[in-house]
Amino acid sequence: MFSVGASPNTAARTSVSSLKKTKQNSRVKSGSRRNVVQTFAKKTPDGPRVCIAGVTGAVGQEFLRVLKQRDFPYSEMKMLASSRSAGKEVEFDGETYTTEELTETSFDNMDIALFSAGGSISKKFGPIAVEKGCYVVDNSSAFRMTEGVPLVIPEVNPEAMADMKIGSGKGGIIANPNCSTIIALMATTAIQRKVGIERMVVSTYQAASGAGAQAMAELEQQTRELVNDGEVKTKEIFPWGYAFNLFSHNAPMMDNGYNEEEMKMVKETKKIWNTDDISICATCIRVPVMRAHAESINLTLKNDLSEEEARKIISEFPGVSLIDDRANNRFPMPSDASDQDDCFVGRIRRDISQKGNKGLELFVCGDQIRKGAAQNAVQVAELLL
Ligand SMILES: NC(=O)C1=CN([C@@H]2O[C@H](COP(=O)(O)OP(=O)(O)OC[C@H]3O[C@@H](n4cnc5c(N)ncnc54)[C@H](OP(=O)(O)O)[C@@H]3O)[C@@H](O)[C@H]2O)C=CC1
Ligand SMILES: N[C@@H](CC(=O)OP(=O)(O)O)C(=O)O
Numbered sequence: 001m002f003s004v005g006a007s008p009n010t011a012a013r014t015s016v017s018s019l020k021k022t023k024q025n026s027r028v029k030s031g032s033r034r035n036v037v038q039t040f041a042k043k044t045p046d047g048p049r050v051c052i053a054g055v056t057g058a059v060g061q062e063f064l065r066v067l068k069q070r071d072f073p074y075s076e077m078k079m080l081a082s083s084r085s086a087g088k089e090v091e092f093d094g095e096t097y098t099t100e101e102l103t104e105t106s107f108d109n110m111d112i113a114l115f116s117a118g119g120s121i122s123k124k125f126g127p128i129a130v131e132k133g134c135y136v137v138d139n140s141s142a143f144r145m146t147e148g149v150p151l152v153i154p155e156v157n158p159e160a161m162a163d164m165k166i167g168s169g170k171g172g173i174i175a176n177p178n179c180s181t182i183i184a185l186m187a188t189t190a191i192q193r194k195v196g197i198e199r200m201v202v203s204t205y206q207a208a209s210g211a212g213a214q215a216m217a218e219l220e221q222q223t224r225e226l227v228n229d230g231e232v233k234t235k236e237i238f239p240w241g242y243a244f245n246l247f248s249h250n251a252p253m254m255d256n257g258y259n260e261e262e263m264k265m266v267k268e269t270k271k272i273w274n275t276d277d278i279s280i281c282a283t284c285i286r287v288p289v290m291r292a293h294a295e296s297i298n299l300t301l302k303n304d305l306s307e308e309e310a311r312k313i314i315s316e317f318p319g320v321s322l323i324d325d326r327a328n329n330r331f332p333m334p335s336d337a338s339d340q341d342d343c344f345v346g347r348i349r350r351d352i353s354q355k356g357n358k359g360l361e362l363f364v365c366g367d368q369i370r371k372g373a374a375q376n377a378v379q380v381a382e383l384l385l
Contacts, residue, residue, distance in 0.1 A: 042093060047073035048166050048385070049110045053102050053125065054117030055079040055090060058213040059139055062374035063114050064092050070378055073385070080106050081117070107132045111166050112381050115139055116373065130171040135164065135384050137174050137377045144175040144268055151175045151271050153182050154379040155318045156189045160272075166384050174380050177272060178264040179372025180204050180284060183293055185272060186320055186343040186371065187364035190313040192273060196302030198358075202265060202282040202295055206249060207334065209291040209368045211237060219243060219288055242288055249284035259284060292334035293372060294365045296347075304357035311348045314362070319371065320345055337365040341375060 050072075054060040060081070067074070079090045080102040088099040100106065102121065107113055107129035115122050115138045122142040129136050143149045150160035152174055164172050177185075184202055191197060208219040215237045222232045222243035232241040238250060251261035258266075262282040269280055287294075315322045323332045324346035332344035343366035351359030366372055 042068075042071050042073065043075065044073050045075055047075040048112050049076040049078075050074045050112045050114070050381075051078035051080055051106060051110045053080045053106070053113055053115045053121065054139075055099060056081040056085045056088065057116055058209055058216065058369055059116035059373045061213075062369045063116065063378065064090070066370065066374045066378045068093055070382070072378060072381065076110075078106070078110065104128050107134045110134045112137065112384060114374075114377055114381065116377075126173055130173060132171065133169070134171045135166060135174065135381075136171070137176060137380050137384075139176045139373055139377055141178065141264060142175075143173050144177065144264070145271065146173075146175075149173050149175050151177050151268060152380050152383070153177060153185055153189075153272060153376060154383060156185055157272050157274070158383055161380070161383055164384055174384075176373065176377045176380060177268050178261070179210060179366075179368045180206065180261065180282070180293060180295065181265050181268040181272070182372050182376055183343055183364055183366035183368075184265065184295055184297060185269060186317070186366060187295070187297060187314065187345045187362060188299065189273075190317040190320075191299065191301065191305065191310060191360070194309075194313055195305045197278055197299050198302050199279040199300035200269070200281075201298040202280070204249070204261075204282065204284045205246075205287045205289070205294040205296075205334075206261075206284060207287070207289040207291050207293050207368050208242070210293065210372075211250060211286070215242075216290060219290065223288075238286075242286070244288060246285055246287045249286055251284070258282070289334045290338070291367055291369055292337035292365050293368045294332070294334055294363065297362050297364065298351055299360040299362075300351075300354060301358045301360060305360065306357055307348060307350055307360075310360055310362075314345050314348065319343060322346060322348075324348055331363055332365040334365050337367050339370065340367055341370060342366075343371055 079097045079099045081099050083101045085099045086101040090097045113129045113134050113136045119140040119142040122138045122140040126136045208216045218237045219242050221234045225233050226243050249261045251259040253259050261284040265282040266280045321342045323344050331346035336344050345364045347363040349361050351361045
């Protein structure tokens, strides 16, 4: 077993896997499966011109933090949101920017547009940006299943966008996968590569951040109300109480009894792994956690894999750290993953309900706004450089 440090936060950062790979500021090179550290300048005349559509939202704000933390090179930065936010000041990298209303001319002379303003905005403005020669990294689900649009987790399938580079004279759309999908595949891709996965059953425990900044504020408000007044009074985002409660994911329900979030996990996994030869089902639940998702994953493998080998290959995967300390009953928690780049995996064990060494159970936590959204998108943008 792997031991972890005394405090939860130390524990989160202490992992066997940290020895063999880079952490903060690591970059994944196209065509490579390992993180490679590179040093980029920040504001630099030959950097790309970057705009952020949805900068005032939970993901948009995280874009700014991630761009800065990863020293993303840029020559110009433009902040875009709805007309409600036009004129709002945004601080980035020591400069003050005025938020502009997103319009058709917003993408003139831009190289990269990071979109996180919802699917309808992406559908309307994504193609306009591309027409103007801009690369769109889209956080919404608008184009994820569109043929020809790469759906990329840089640690998993950078090759899907290998021919997309700034300076090529054309633009394009790259879709950022659904956050629950990203986190699940960070935990399981090493296993898929090594022995193949026949069946994957996922149960998620999803944070408020996945429903946006207002849902996070409502969870905080309801918690205060429950503690101070004994009842939930504010129900603007969800029709039921969220604090001290949990409920089936709020994505629209489909005819087959699964909701859209669950079906995204099924379809997106197949596209990212480029295979139909896998059975997947998911149950997605919203829990009263602020920003990191957790997922319990049950696998049926195509070939035998021991628990020890599984632990080894998962720990070696870039962007993954282990917290798997049975002696102290210490496994990944959302508080470990919040604000962290890595996804944390633990509870790696044989599924005793399956014969031989073909059944595996594991648990993963990842920050929904970070690796589940903004960080993954910025890593994708790095592949464009
Ligand atoms: N895995 C992933 O890739 C994830 C993707 N997402 C995607 O990102 C989107 C945003 O999520 P999140 O940040 O949590 O949501 P928020 O509700 O926190 O923010 C929404 C953002 O979109 C902007 N916006 C809304 N309407 C318009 C408009 N008409 N024109 C321009 N901008 C507009 C808002 O601007 P204003 O403040 O002015 O209203 C705000 O900046 C989601 O809808 C989803 O599509 C989210 C989480 C994970
Ligand atoms: N998956 C997010 C919501 C979201 O934004 O999903 P998508 O990017 O697939 O629309 C959640 O936790 O609810």
